[in-house]
Amino acid sequence: MNQTLIELLDTRVRAALAAVDCPDAPAVIQPAGRPEFGDYQANGVMGAAKARKMNPRQLATEVLAKLDLAGIASKVEIAGPGFINITLAPEYLAGLSNLALTDANMGVPHPPAQRVVVDYSSPNLAKEMHVGHLRSTIIGDALARVLRFMGHEVIAQNHVGDWGTQFGMLTAYLIEAEQAGDVALSDLEDFYRRAKQRFDEDEVFATHARECVVKLQGGDAQVNALWQKFLDVSLHHCEALYAKLGVGLKREDVRGESAYNDDLPVVVADLQAKGLAVESEGAQVVFLDEFKNKDGEAQAYIVQKQGGGYLYATTDLAAVRYRAGTLHADRVLYVVDARQALHFQQMFTLSRKAGYAPAGMSLEHVGFGVMLGEDGKPFKTRSGGTVKLADLLEEAEQRAYALVSEKNQEMPAEERAVIAKAVGIGAVKYADLSKNRNSDYVFSWDSMLSFEGNTAPYLQYAYTRIASVFRRVETFDTRAPIIINDEAERQLALALARFAEALQTVARETMPHFLCAYLYELATQFMRFYEACPVLKSEGSVRDSRLRLCELTARTLKTGLGLLGIETLEQM
RNA sequence: CUGCCCGUAGCUCAACUGGAUAGAGCAACGGCCUUCUAAGCCGUAGGUUAGGGGUUCGAUUCCCUUCGGGCAGACCA
Missing domain, CATH: 3.30.1360.70 (Arginyl tRNA synthetase N-terminal domain)
Structure with a gap:
């Protein structure tokens, strides 16, 4: 196919x-x-x-x-x-199913392969990861997985925030803490808060912090070592969360803001040489007439602050140069908050004008809305604070554990914990991925863990039902062909045949929710088939055929959920 | 003021270059377990797609306009 x-x-x-x-x-x-x-x-x-x-x-x-x-x-x-x-025709659909069963790629055709950079997660390493990082992390991960499955070469890049004045403050505080014999980096959030407090209250410390920024940027060995140490701890924290979330980002995918430091003056000089950047109010600015400011004039896009400092605009431009010149990417996806839409439009426009992004390289801002609480306001803790990602995931597992326990009172606690992890984390991820990323979405424990309707547990449950059938089957012809007699079988085969379409849409539109909608449809068709067509109680070639249909359904569900970064279970 | 996104059933969400009678789930109501896990299946009810205008064989989708919400708009990212 x-x-x-x-x-x-x-x-x-x-x-x-x-x-x-x-x-x-x-x-x-x-x-x-x-x-x-x-x-x-x-x-x-x-x-x-x-x-x-x-x-x-x-x-x-x-x-x-x-x-x-x-x-x-x-x-x-x-x-x-x-x-x-x-x-x-039923025979045609049966043929497609038979083909998918023997095809290494499950009948999904590979389009011409592209090299795709997916820039996602990108937490600020000065602080602990919070719910604000969730969407970028899991949407980006799902897109990376889908693109890889379709045969593209994906270069995941974690554009972490590892540079800037706050790291002067943090290294200064690290020096103090180490002298006091108290290297309390276990709680990054707390460490940051204490450093910030020292910075605000103690002028001497604040001065030292500013000196550290200069030393850091000047390449001072001691400060740089401390900075590296801080980053290492912070990255370990991120990696622990990635592991818990089932996100594939690795240390080698990290390419932070600091990686582009050397290129920043080059970018500015180049923009000046090309007559794009000019001085205005002491800063280096590019006036883009594609964008208008409040007075209807060309909008200013600052690439260097007055005083010489660089900004994220400069870093992002340097990153485009790297992705084009060194990585030779065909396509670059920026999985970043929709609020930065204007910045990306400007940055893309300037990248083209300056010749950093060749015409054949697609630059796409994969934006997404914010997470809201059930009251429709930004998702916060009871006390109004930022919700730590670690706490959110912990709560997901706990809630899932309670529900699993309700359903399986005789099950050993260890097994329940395994199920709770897959179900709880899966529910959180799926609730996010199943919605059109463009809009804000309401985070609701109740609806995502209700386990009904278009949720991860529903899909996981469909998979376990098949797993259960195969646990009970004693013998069958594992190479038997699928033959379609019943309409429920035909509908299931049709749903199975549409897997490729769904993936193609996801890849093209960078919209994971199309895959979710597909998997939900597939699971629904399977449930109908399961109710209408007895598998183990049927006989002969019909039984074999239905088992093969179950097998392909299970593989498709497992593969599809896997592409969303969601685990399947043999039992739940 | 300007730009971008959004407004769909009581609630949470779909609707793939404009297609037929706008679809799901939750909540509500009614059925289905001596038969492969009922975390399931089947059915009923629920809509002036925020309002108005336009484009055409046809508009949730495209254009204009009003209202309402969110976000952005020169040194944070």
């Missing part, structure tokens, strides 16, 4: 359109809106008819006469003003 179902139908319908003298008309294939319209619908005829001032139903009839779907569709008919409704 080298194309998805939609691509196949698109090719065939376009060929038919071309045969009736509409060579450039798009087929506009979509999954059918209602069951009675079949499985897919082609909507392109109406547009083509309009362009040629023809009667759409008449044209549809002509297209239908030329449309070759032999062996693919069992029914093709014209409906409404000129829709072509396509119902796929």
Whole structure:
């Protein structure tokens, strides 16, 4: 299989359109809106008819006469003003399932491979990770996994905040703490708070902190060693959370802001040389007339502060140069808070103008909204503080443990804990990933852990039901073909065949929620099949076929959830 | 003031270059366990897609406008 179902139908319908003298008309294939319209619908005829001032139903009839779907569709008919409704043949769908069972990539075609940089998570290493880092981390991770699965070369980059004045303060405080024999780096948040307090209250300390910034930036060995030590501790903290979350980011993926230090003066000088950056109010500024300020004039984009300091704009420009010049990326995804949308638009525009990003390199801001509490206001603790990511995940596991215990009172505590981890963490991740990332989303323990509807536990449960079947099966033909007799089987096979489409959409739109919606649909179709078609109690080739269908469903669910970074369980 | 995002069932969310009667889940109500895990399945009810105008065979989707919410807009990221 080298194309998805939609691509196949698109090719065939376009060929038919071309045969009736509409060579450039798009087929506009979509999954059918209602069951009675079949499985897919082609909507392109109406547009083509309009362009040629023809009667759409008449044209549809002509297209239908030329449309070759032999062996693919069992029914093709014209409906409404000129829709072509396509119902796929059971034998064809069975064939696709059989193919997917033997294919190493589960029947998912690989598009031309690209080198894709995915910039995600990017916590500030001065502090502990909090809920604000959750979305970038798991959305980015899911996208990286999907792109890799589709055969792309993914370079994950953790653009951590490891530079800036706050690190002067922290190293100064680290010196103090070490002298006092108290290296309390176990709680980063507390360490930061104490350092900040010293900075605000003690002028001598504040001066020392500023000196440390200068020393750090000047390459002073002692301060740099302390800085490295601090980063190491902070990164360990992040990695512990990545491990708990099942996020694949590794130490070698870290390429922090500091990595671009040497290139910052070069960038500014280059922008000046190109006549893009000019001095304004003591700062180096690029005026972009693509963007207007409050007075309707070209908006200023600062690349160097008055006093010579650099900003994130400079760092990001340097990163573009690196990703283009050294990494030769075809595509760069920035999985960053939607509030930075303007910054990215400006930065992308300037990167093009300055020639840092070649025309063939796609720069995409994968923005997302903020997490809200159930009151609709930004997600905070009862006391109004920032919620630590570690605390959130801990609570997820605890809540899941309580629920697992309710359902399995006789189960050993150890097993319950394993299930609780997969379910709790999975629920948190899925609740986030299943929503359109563009909008803010309401974080609700109750709905994500209700285990009903479009949730991770529902999908995990579907998987365990299959696992349970295979625990009970004694013997069957593990190479038996899938044969479709029942409509529930056909619907399940159709859902299975759409896996590739879902992944393709996710990769193209950088929207993980399409994969979630797909998996939910697949699980729902499986549940219906499971209710309607006895597996172990059936006999002969039907039993073998149904077991094979179960097998492919399980693999697809496991693979799909895996691409979201969510574990499956044999039992729950 | 300017720009971006958003407004869909009581609640949380879908709707893939504009397609047919706008779909799910929760909550509500009614069915289904001597049969592979009922964390399930089936059914009922619930809508002027914030309001108004426009484009066309067709608009939740595109354009204009009003209202409401969020965010951003020169030295934080």
